[in-house]
Amino acid sequence: DQQVxxxxxxxxxxxxxxxxxxxxxxxxxxxxxxxxxxxPAEGPTFLISISSIKDKNEDGRFTVFLxxxxxxxxxxxxxxxxxxxxxYFCAVRGGTSYGKxxxxxxxxxxxxP
Amino acid sequence: xxxxxxxxxxxxxxxxxxxxxxxxxxxxxxRLYWYxxxxxxxxxxxxxFQNEAQxxxxxxxxxxxxxxxxxxxxxxxxIQRTEQGDSAMYLCxxxxxxxxxxxxxxxxxxTVT
Numbered sequence: 001d002q003q004v005x006x007x008x009x010x011x012x013x014x015x016x017x018x019x020x021x022x023x024x025x026x027x028x029x030x031x032x033x034x035x036x037x038x039x040p041a042e043g044p045t046f047l048i049s050i051s052s053i054k055d056k057n058e059d060g061r062f063t064v065f066l067x068x069x070x071x072x073x074x075x076x077x078x079x080x081x082x083x084x085x086x087x088y089f090c091a092v093r094g095g096t097s098y099g100k101x102x103x104x105x106x107x108x109x110x111x112x113p
Numbered sequence: 114x115x116x117x118x119x120x121x122x123x124x125x126x127x128x129x130x131x132x133x134x135x136x137x138x139x140x141x142x143x144r145l146y147w148y149x150x151x152x153x154x155x156x157x158x159x160x161x162f163q164n165e166a167q168x169x170x171x172x173x174x175x176x177x178x179x180x181x182x183x184x185x186x187x188x189x190x191x192i193q194r195t196e197q198g199d200s201a202m203y204l205c206x207x208x209x210x211x212x213x214x215x216x217x218x219x220x221x222x223x224t225v226t
């Protein structure tokens with residue numbers, strides 16, 4: 001069973017506009033949520049995180065929102081830039097295993113100039 | 114370069130052969146993780162170590178897979194009697210204990226022919 005789902009395989013956005021990437025999870029015991037970015041032929045790179053005691057965390061152009069009641073996580077990128085084009089993964093920690101991260105399937109973001 | 118280092122970057126092997134991959138984590142990190150990623154999927158957890166102790170292993174992990182971290186520094190992942198279904202990107206990551214994100218290497222791409 002998939003505990004973390006990214007239901008949109010891809011997203012296409014115009015440069016300068018907002019990109020919104022979504023992630024749903026099933027286990028209310030997850031306590032730490034992260035977003036990673038991955039370019040081809042490279043490993044995932046950490047982007048931003050949020051703990052379950054918060055509902056928003058900002059870092060420059062990136063903001064992560066957490067809605068615990070809906071078990072929903074989103075990443076907002078504004079303004080989007082062509083260099084943001086990559087695969088974005090959400091990841092969660094907690095539940096029955098406190099040490100590891102569980103990843104979603106990823107969303108391919110394409111930002112057009 | 115003080116990031117996570119993986120060797121080799123690519124490995125092509127014939128079905129039935131054994132392969133071994135190496136990971137050198139960020140030096141001050143005491144946790145080391147192995148993940149596997151196939152096309153269109155997010156990284157899938159295999160196992161992780163805290164120092165030299167292997168703390169968790171995925172239930173999905175075949176007994177053909179074994180990992181070691183003998184001195185709590187670098188780690189090796191061995192796959193015995195490889196099968197075509199083992200073809201994937203094998204990612205290593207490290208972190209500090211606690212609420213810190215995982216830092217990934219660029220992976221070893223395994224192709225089993």
